[in-house]
Amino acid sequence: MRGFLIPAPDSPLRDRAFRKLLICRFAAATVNQIQSVVVGWQLFTMTHDPLTLGWVGLAQFLPMAALVLPAGDIADRVSRKLLVTVSCLLVAVAGVLFLMLTLSGTQSPLGFYGVLVLFGVARAFSGPSFSSLLPQVVGEDRLPKAIALSSSVFQVAIIGGPALGGAVYLAGPAIAYGLCTALSLVAAIAAASITRPLPAQADTTQQSAFERFTAGIVYVRTRPIILGAISLDLFAVLLGGATALLPVYAHSILHTGPAGLGALRSAVAIGAFLMGIYLGRVSLNRRAGPVMFAAVAIFGIGTIVFGLSTNFVLSFAALATMGAADMISVFVRSTLIQLATPDAMRGRVNAVNMLFIGASNELGEFESGVTAGIFGTVPAVVLGGIGTLAVVGAWMWMFPALRRVDRLEDVGRRPAASD
Numbered sequence: 001m002r003g004f005l006i007p008a009p010d011s012p013l014r015d016r017a018f019r020k021l022l023i024c025r026f027a028a029a030t031v032n033q034i035q036s037v038v039v040g041w042q043l044f045t046m047t048h049d050p051l052t053l054g055w056v057g058l059a060q061f062l063p064m065a066a067l068v069l070p071a072g073d074i075a076d077r078v079s080r081k082l083l084v085t086v087s088c089l090l091v092a093v094a095g096v097l098f099l100m101l102t103l104s105g106t107q108s109p110l111g112f113y114g115v116l117v118l119f120g121v122a123r124a125f126s127g128p129s130f131s132s133l134l135p136q137v138v139g140e141d142r143l144p145k146a147i148a149l150s151s152s153v154f155q156v157a158i159i160g161g162p163a164l165g166g167a168v169y170l171a172g173p174a175i176a177y178g179l180c181t182a183l184s185l186v187a188a189i190a191a192a193s194i195t196r197p198l199p200a201q202a203d204t205t206q207q208s209a210f211e212r213f214t215a216g217i218v219y220v221r222t223r224p225i226i227l228g229a230i231s232l233d234l235f236a237v238l239l240g241g242a243t244a245l246l247p248v249y250a251h252s253i254l255h256t257g258p259a260g261l262g263a264l265r266s267a268v269a270i271g272a273f274l275m276g277i278y279l280g281r282v283s284l285n286r287r288a289g290p291v292m293f294a295a296v297a298i299f300g301i302g303t304i305v306f307g308l309s310t311n312f313v314l315s316f317a318a319l320a321t322m323g324a325a326d327m328i329s330v331f332v333r334s335t336l337i338q339l340a341t342p343d344a345m346r347g348r349v350n351a352v353n354m355l356f357i358g359a360s361n362e363l364g365e366f367e368s369g370v371t372a373g374i375f376g377t378v379p380a381v382v383l384g385g386i387g388t389l390a391v392v393g394a395w396m397w398m399f400p401a402l403r404r405v406d407r408l409e410d411v412g413r414r415p416a417a418s419d
Helices: 016-047 051-075 080-104 110-138 143-169 173-192 209-221 224-239 242-253 257-281 288-308 312-339 343-375 377-398 408-413
Strands: none
Touching: 016 051, 016 080, 016 110, 016 143, 016 173, 051 080, 051 110, 051 209, 051 343, 080 110, 080 173, 110 143, 110 312, 110 343, 143 173, 143 257, 143 312, 209 224, 209 343, 224 288, 224 312, 224 343, 224 377, 242 257, 242 288, 242 312, 242 377, 257 312, 288 312, 288 377, 312 343, 312 408, 343 377
């Protein structure tokens, strides 16, 4: 056990700058999870209208979708460390505003929606900036393991954040917002204290604003490996969004109640966390492309098993397997995107990736709800899993360059190609 806990000699965990970046990501992700629980519960108890929760999600998603491409351009022109720091400070300001609204005793959700828009703006800038800052901090040689460890830290926040938010809410929403503000400041300080010299961003001032904003889209479209990896995740998550229907399974199929629902929600994150720790210690040296396709196929099979299961243990295991498989896919996709993209373009390419991820998550939940309403809950989940397997087969045929990827580190040396 001791050998497992001690970082390997080549582990990025031995790097102080990387550890600060992990602290930043963990604190920021925990704030997101706490805030999602507290704001949702507070506004629902205020209005008793389920539509309120839809407005909560929309208020955050729209500014992110509108600003993420310009934010990616800015991340390629100014200090990414500065952008991450400022984004964390904006989230801290949002925490203070939530606190002030709560202490004022208002019974109108409009002010909260306005603050959520500010939070969405911060999210638009933090995503591309953080993803592009990571390779600058650790270098490309240690990037795969750094991505795996960063993803694992994110999963810890996913697992513990909602529980912490619920527990703190018992002391009052004001306490919860105070904690969010403090953690946001911790994230900002951690990012700002990275003192390692970082590469300068590219000078793109000779391009028009429209050319700069869309350069990431053009770059992705002309690189089959990147386009295939991003779009594979988009359609796989879009069709295999079983987690959106977990409340129905917990209540009507598995008969587990709220405690069981919480366990089921944690199962995916637990599987992803354990796989992320494994990938952070063991290098994926060969056949990266086939491994990615296999992982997405396992995700689809896990979705089908979960959809058909009426046993809680089997359902939990299926969800954990889905989480582990998704982590492999995320790891390969993220590493491919980072290594196949020059540093001067990483902000804009990561912005496109973030836009795809946001669309897959939001639209995936919508698709699951619509198909469940049409076909029923179990058929909807099973059809989603079958659809994911069909996407894997289609993408293996459409993107042979992605299928042939062997060593991750060789991707950055490949010239642009078309299939």
